[in-house]
Amino acid sequence: MASSSSIAVRELPLFPLPEVVLFPAIPLPLHIFEFRYRIMINTILESDSRFGVVMFDPTQGKVASVGCCAEIIQHQRLPDDRIKMITLGQQRFRVLEAVREKPYLVGLVEWIEDVPPQHDLKPLATEVEGLLRDVVRLSSKLMDQSIKLPEDIPSLPTELSYWVASNLYGVPAEQQALLEMQDTAVRLEREAEILSSTRSHLAAKTVLKDTFENPVDPN
Numbered sequence: 001m002a003s004s005s006s007i008a009v010r011e012l013p014l015f016p017l018p019e020v021v022l023f024p025a026i027p028l029p030l031h032i033f034e035f036r037y038r039i040m041i042n043t044i045l046e047s048d049s050r051f052g053v054v055m056f057d058p059t060q061g062k063v064a065s066v067g068c069c070a071e072i073i074q075h076q077r078l079p080d081d082r083i084k085m086i087t088l089g090q091q092r093f094r095v096l097e098a099v100r101e102k103p104y105l106v107g108l109v110e111w112i113e114d115v116p117p118q119h120d121l122k123p124l125a126t127e128v129e130g131l132l133r134d135v136v137r138l139s140s141k142l143m144d145q146s147i148k149l150p151e152d153i154p155s156l157p158t159e160l161s162y163w164v165a166s167n168l169y170g171v172p173a174e175q176q177a178l179l180e181m182q183d184t185a186v187r188l189e190r191e192a193e194i195l196s197s198t199r200s201h202l203a204a205k206t207v208l209k210d211t212f213e214n215p216v217d218p219n
Contacts, residue, residue, distance in 0.1 A: 012069065012093065013040050014105040016056035021175040022068040023162040024089045025154070028053065032083040040104040041083055045072065052093060052109060055176050063105075066112070066180045068092050089162075092179065114158055114184045121157035124188045128164060129153065131195035138202035161187040168194065 015030075015037065022028050032041050044051050054067035068089045075085035093109040100106050133149065140147040154160045165178040165187070174194070181187045 009096070009108060009110045011099055011106055012109045013044060013051040014054050014063070014067070014095070014107045015040070015051055015070075016054050016063045016105065018056050018058050019172040020053065021055050021064075021166075021172055021179055022053040022070060022087075022089045023166045023175075023179060024068060024092065025159060025162060026089045026166045028070060028087045028089065030085050030087060032085065036103045038081055038083060041072070041075075041085070045075065049073075050090065052095075052107065053087075053089075054095065055172060057173075063095075064176055065095050066092060066176070067095065067109075068179065112182060114182050114187075117157075117184060119185075121185055121188065124185060124192070125155075125157040125160050128160065128188050128192050128195065131192060131199055132164060134199045135195055135202060138199065138206055141206055142202060157188060158184045161191060164191045164195075 020028075032038055040051065049072040050069055051072075052067045053070050055064040056062075057064070069091050070087035071090050072085050073088050075083055077083055091111045092113070093111050095107040095109050097108050098105065099108050136147050136149055154163050161178075161184055165175055168175055168178075168191075178187050178190060181190070
């Protein structure tokens with residue numbers, strides 16, 4: 001029997017973005033101004049409104065082999081032919097080969113999915129959410145600001161793992177690695193490691209902050 005990842009192979013217009021990693025069910029606003037990508041978006045809007053977002057690594061000068069399909073859910077044409085739009089992440093894919101590169105990149109892709117879980121992932125998801133709340137609480141205390149998590153954080157383990165990964169700012173290589181994982185448990189475990197390390201770092205900084213703000217009177 002063919003695996004779910006190989007059932008559907010298709011050509012997909014690809015939009016490389018420097019150090020940007022899109023995840024399923026995550027919105028991505030875009031401002032299209034370069035001529036070749038205006039051509040691409042206009043063509044896409046006449047078909048199924050879908051294209052692939054792949055991270056471009058400017059240091060290595062190459063495009064990632066795994067990306068996420070984006071669907072245009074809202075767009076606005078500006079007077080000078082620029083386009084502003086909101087897209088939403090859909091399925092992940094692996095680029096098998098480049099079909100053509102001009103006027104824009106088109107790849108032959110196969111859809112990929114996570115393997116079915118071997119055990120209940122809810123406890124692991126609950127742990128990750130708890131660590132996330134600790135990180136937000138400590139960050140709020142350090143910055144003297146009220147920082148709150150959205151009320152609509154995904155509750156299902158796979159969707160939660162994508163949401164957490166999408167909010168790991170400033171670490172595109174780590175995000176790309178999480179996108180490429182095809183095991184929800186492994187993705188959640190890695191996120192637990194990252195969040196646990198971040199919590200420890202923030203907790204130490206919080207102690208220092210409290211010490212300087214509330215010095216102990218030696219007398």
